[in-house]
Structures are given as structure tokens and as C-alpha cells.
Amino acid sequence: MSATAFTKRADAALADPILKVAIERTASTAETKRGIAVKGFAHFEEARTRAAAIKDHVVEHLGFYLEQFEAAATAAGAQVHWARTADEACSIVIDICKAAGAKTVARSKSMMGEEIGLPHALAEAGIGRIETDLAEHIIQLADERPSHIVWPAMHKTSEQVSALFKQHHLEPHAEETIPAMAESARRHLRDGMLAADVGISGANFLVAESGAVCTVTNEGNAELSLVPPRIHIVTAGIEKLVPSMGHAVQLLRLLARSATGATLTQYTTFYTGPKRAADADGPDVMHIVLIDNGRSAMRAEGLAEMLRCIRCGACMNHCVVFRQIGGHAYGGTYPGPMGAVLTPALDGLAKNRDLPNACTLNGKCQEVCPVKIPLPTLLRGWRERSWREGLEPVSVRQGITAWAWVAQRPRLYRAAVRAAIFGMRRFGRGWIRTLPMAGGWTAHRDLPAPAAESFMARYAKGER
Amino acid sequence: MSARDDILATLGTAAPPSGAADALLADPVRPAVAGDLVATFFTALELPASGATHDRIADLADLPRAVAAYLDGHGLARAVYLPPDPRLTANGAADWSGFTLSPAIAPNEPTVLAVARLGIAETGSLVFETGPSAPMLPNFLGLHHIVVLPVAAVVAHLEDAALPGEQPRAHYWVTGVSGTTDIEGQYIRGAHGPRFLHVILVGED
């Protein structure tokens, strides 16, 4: 099969031993820690079932909860905006920044911001962007995209980080140690973070009942960048709704455990509107941008279960394909199994048909998903659509169609089996090292040669 | 058609059946928290992942002494930021003579005091809200975060954290010290937020 953009990226990733070390360090540690956390959490399975039910309930009544959220957030003093597309969302954010005369924005980590292309939009508008999350800061300096939804800079070595900091920080680290580098980032980002005109965050949850926006972080950077600025802007996918804080709590119990093995992240914050008149600090203005960008279409087109996703990253940490090729090979905002389902929805199937296909359907992702998303089923669904739309390579279509035709005709099938045995045994007895048309297999492994006669032939002759 | 109209038209806005959302709140799966809430809270605080230390005093009058002991233990000057909380700053509340009190929070404030409204035994979390006497920024700027918590304010579960009634600008839970594993997976304390968290429980059993 001819190379595609995906296979070229995957090949490059497979040839990179440093990347492999980085992937193993991150994903394998996450796997181990999650395992410990799950073992220590009695009735984890029931918690998953409940979490899935909460998200399904919300997705089924998404319009209702969005309206409820909008009313509550507005009553608390926030301004709620709606965006159908990534461009609309960026325009809203840029317009708010421009109207405020903002020169710099401080961003805390948000995959939604990546998804809508906010960094690029800010750059085009000439607005300075301070990434306050350490990993996002690193990839901003490197001018790269995140390679993991929880550890965006997992692909970077400490040497690469050190070089970036030495190039860009005013007072970089003196010692070549990771604590020294982190200290350099803490120094470098502090003043800019505190002086930004606008703070932009994502949302882990939107609480319909109260109009609260919930963020979870480990560094404290979100809070630092959302208190001092005059304006707080939230960019959030519409599927982030939960009915009440009690529902959010049940999902929060699973989120950090699934992502990093922690009980909770260090900071869990619920923002309800801007500062109150008598508050000691806080932004004067809060804008919440509710973003569709394909989500309502996903719900209508058989992908409702994907909208349960709470962005924990467990699926990719446990995916044998992700573990070999890393995040950038997927070519989109989201990698791993959840990325393989989302990217065709967000960016078109034709361009991304490799993603649902480059999967063994082993089901580990579904097993570890805290909200029980049937990822293999959704990936198979994309394969079906790809087939229906004629996107599969001609050789594959012809092969499968021929196979299926023969498989419905036993006498023909038996003859084909006899021919295949005869043909294959000419290339080896016992083990076959090379076989025409099976280069994909024999390039890397030997193939057991068939026995002289098939089971059905021998059985028909009376062997028992 | 506005974006709002478009999106809601696609999704529909019918309400869920009455009681459906509430049914999903019943009997949440959560770790059991039995018996002594304070002991459970301390156990959670003492987990390596938390990075916190703790102390216990009988009443707020003892607070300056306990803070002094903490600072001395870390070789730090007796200089702290106090939020404008009358429980800490009112006449007769506690005697801060011998301390330099920061008039305003500095970007690299060494030590910040705060009063938490609740402690959650299930997770070792501290619960705060913003208000006139409770600025939020200092709690994230200080290198050392010393949090005062009344012993009666330790509750069992995360479900008990919520402030009833009208919500403040921010309601937040602090669970351990700030940290990151963003560079080669190595754990660093105090990424942006506090590197040290010291909880002083106030009150008798």
C-alpha cells in the first residue's frame, strides 16, 4: 500500500528512539499509577457506569442544559457567547481582546484553544500570548503543537527544554537540572502572567445549575492568570455541561485517577461570573464562549458517546499504537484513540481515514475509559463510513469483495484454499521468509507455511 | 440565524424527565470515610503526593507562635502576608507583633496565610471562596502557604464542599502543593503555585 501523510509521520516517529523513551516514560508511568489508583478505589466499575450515565443524560438534553447554563451564568454577571465553528469562536475572542485594547493574553492549558486555532488567531491579531502552563510554554517556544492532551510536551527531552529556555528566558537556569529549569520558567512567566490584560482558560466542566466554569490544574497557573487580568475569557466545548456540582464531583473523582493516578488535581476551581463588587480581587468581566465546532453534528451522526469524553488521556496511555508512534503522528489536535474518533469528525474523514484504520481494535482503550466510551465500535463506524464513501484503497476493496464473494461459495472456497496452500508451500515448508503480495507481513516476520491439506479436506477424508 | 439559534435548533431544548438528573446524584461511588474525620483528613494530607505538613493549636491566639515555629523551621524570616480576614487581623484576634506584615501581596511573596472554610477528609483538600476578606491571588503567589482551618470545619466528602446559596466568583479546592511533571515526567514541586503547604488546625476535639 502506498505511503500516506499518516504513515510517513508514523515511520518518522518509529525511527526516533528518543521519542520512544519519552513515550514510555510518560504513558507507562501513567498506566502504572492509574492501575494503583483504580485498585484503591472500591467499586470503580460502578463509578464508571454512573459517570457514563451522567454524560449520556447531559448529551441527550444538551440544548436544555446549555440554556440553563447560559441563564445562570448571565445571572451571575458573565457574558455568554455562542460559536458554531472554530473561526467564529476565534473571532469572538479576538473581538473581545481588541475591544479591550488587550496587548497580551495569559493562557492556561486548553485543548479547545488548540482545536479552534486560537494561538494562530492571536498571532494574526498581533496580540501577545503568554502560555502559563509549563508544557504549553515549552511547545510555544518550540513552535510545535501538543503531542498529548495531558502532557503536551512529553516528546521533549530535558536537553531540548534546556536549550529552549537558554535561548528565550531572560535569566535562564544555571544548573542543568530539571528543578532549575522549572524555576527558570516560574521566574520567566510570573510577571507577564500577572500583567496580562486578558486571561483565557478552557473548561473541564460547565455547571448548568449555577453557571459555574470548572477548571482542574496542577500548577496553579490557571488561577494566577485568571485573577489579575481585567477580563476572563472561557472557551468551552458545548459537551462540557453537567447538571450540577454534585454531578461534576462524580466525574472529578474519575478524572485525575484516570489521567495521572492522583486522587484529584492540586487545584479544582469553580468560577461563577466575574468579581463581585466587594471582592478583594478578581476580573471585572467574564466572557464564556460556548463552542459547537462539530459537536451537535457528532451527536446527530452516531457519535454521541464520544461526547462523554472528559479528556483524561487514559485511552492513549494504554494504546499500543500510540505507545509506538506518539501524538504528533496523528496529525490533529487530539491523538490516540479519542483523537482517532474525533479527528475525522472535526477535520473530515477523507483526509484522516488512516486514523480509524491504524488500530488493532484490541479494546484496551474502552476498558480504561472512565466514561466507557465504546471507542472500537466508533472506530469501526468510521471504517464503515469510509467504505460506503469509497475512500478505501482500490486494492483493499477488491481484496475484501473478492474474499467475501468466495467465502459465500463453499466449493469455490475449498478450491481457493487448495490453490493458496499449493502456492504458499512453494515459498517454504515450515517457515516462509518471503511471499509475494505479503510483503507487509514478511518484511518483519516469518510466516508459518500451511500444512499439506486443509482441515476441511482432511476431515472430509475421514481424519478425526 | 444567530449561532445560538442554530445550535439550539439542532440540539432541541426539551427538558429531561423530572427527577432524572437527581437520580444520577443518588449514592455516589466514593471512598469510604468512616469515624474520625480529622484523622482521615491528616492521613490524606500526609500522603507523599500531597507534600503538605500540618500542625494543631487550641485557638487562634496560638497562631502567631505556630507560624513562627514553622518559619523558624524553614529558616525563613518572620514576614508574612495576612489576608484582610478579621479572624486574623482584628484587634485581639492574634498578636502579630514580631512579624513584618506585607501591606500588599508581592509576586514572589515568601509566606502567605489564609483561612480555609472547609477541609475535606476524603481527599485532604482545603476549600476556599473569594470574598471581601478573602483575596484569591495571594493563595497562589506565595512560596509557603500556611492555611488555618477550624477543626469543626473538616467534613467527609467532596459533595460536602459546596457553599449553599448564591455562588462566589471563585470556589476552589487546594489538594497538596503545586507541582508539575511536564519535563521528562520528573515531579517538581511549586511549578507556579506554592511549593509548601502547611495546614494549622485550630480547636479542641
Add this chain to the structure above:
Amino acid sequence: MSPPGPSPRVALFVTCLVDLIRPQVGFAALRTLEAARCTVVVPSGQTCCGQPALNSGARDEAVAIAKRTIALLEGHDAVVVPSGSCAATIRVHYPELFEHDAAWRPRAQAIAAKTYEIMAYLDEVRGWRPDTALAATATYHDSCSGLRELGVKAQPRRLLRGVEGLMLKPLKGEETCCGFGGTFCVKYPAISNAIATEKADAIEASGADLLLSGDLGCLMNMAGKLHRDGSSVRAFHAIEVIAGMGDGPAIGEDA
């Protein structure tokens, strides 16, 4: 030891890979089922369960094959399959294929309800234990479909523990996919190879003489990789060892 009562009439669906590459797996299945007091029928029109079409998204083709297969296999007390992935195709995916087909849905559900992976059938339904011996060390890989779609985990190990002299050694990452994935391994060979390399390393590190598993596709992938890398680990389908055929030629050793 098997439950008393009339002998169930069992249809053996050997699978296309067993039929083409390694018939002794089919005979091992036959012999163990008969030892477990089943009356075994091998429907002569059997070909393939349709998994390649199903996993390629060729739904119409998968439906056509499924209909044929259902018609072929219904009318028996049970359908037994020496493959977790093929058994799962019938048991889990056939009902999904016919979810909206009023005529075929009950037939698909009926066949699904009585289709079993062979080791699960022998252990749980028949309550049977092998009566054989093999002095060897073996390590067991849990094939993904059998494990996650059918819950095949303890049953093979219980049966293998009944083989006198066989010592099971743990496989690190025994539940980690081997990288076969049906058409995946030929569509994305470089990625598949990287996955298979790690699996082969883990198998070597187990120190076992033999690799056992319940799916021939996985076994061909792992054994093929092991052999290419010069390993001396030999591979069998677990049912062969359970049937007392573990002293025969391993995968790739047929003349």
C-alpha cells in the same frame, strides 16, 4: 469429568486460519469436545465468519457472510470456535449487524447466545478437565478479542493447569495487544512490527519454552516474529496442548 445428561450436539466452526494454516488446532478442538462428551458436527459449508469484511467496514459483505454462517450453524445445541476473535464476531457482532433487521435479529441473537470460544466452553459449560501430560514450561498470551469481548481469561489457565507437568510462567504484559489486529498488521506493517517486537521481547524474557494463546492469528504474528529474530520459543494453540497434542510439531515446524 463432564456434566451428566444427554450429549450436546455441537457445531465446530474451525475458522478460516485454522483450516488454511494449521488443521491440528481443529482436530485438537474435535478431540477435546468429544472427550467432554459432546457429539461434534463439522458443518461442511463453513468458510469464514466475515471478520475481515466486518473490520474493514464492508458492512454489506459482512451481513451476507453472517447470514450464510447463521443459517449454517443454527440447529445445533452449541457452536464452538477455537478462536476468541471469531467467536466474538458471532457472539457480539452478529447481533449488532442485525440490530435493525426484524427477520434476522432473533436468529443472530439465538446463535450468539450459544456460541462459545472453545476453552470457555470446555471449562465453564462442560466442566471438563484434560487428562494429559506435557513436561514443559509455557507462557500464555491473552488474545484481545477473547479477553475483552468474551471474558476469556481464567478458563485457559484452569485447563492448562490440568496438564500434568506443564508449568505456566507469567508473561509481562500478558493482556497487551500483540499487534496482529487482523488486516492491521498488513495495512500498517511498520507499526505492527514495533508492537510485535515488544511482545516478542516479553515472551523471551518469560523464560518459557512454549508460547500459548487462543487465537491462531495472534500466534502466527508472535511466532513469526520470534522465529525471524532467532528465538527458540515454540508456539502452539493452547487447545493443542490441552488435547494432548503438545508433543507434535509447533507452529512453523510442519514439514
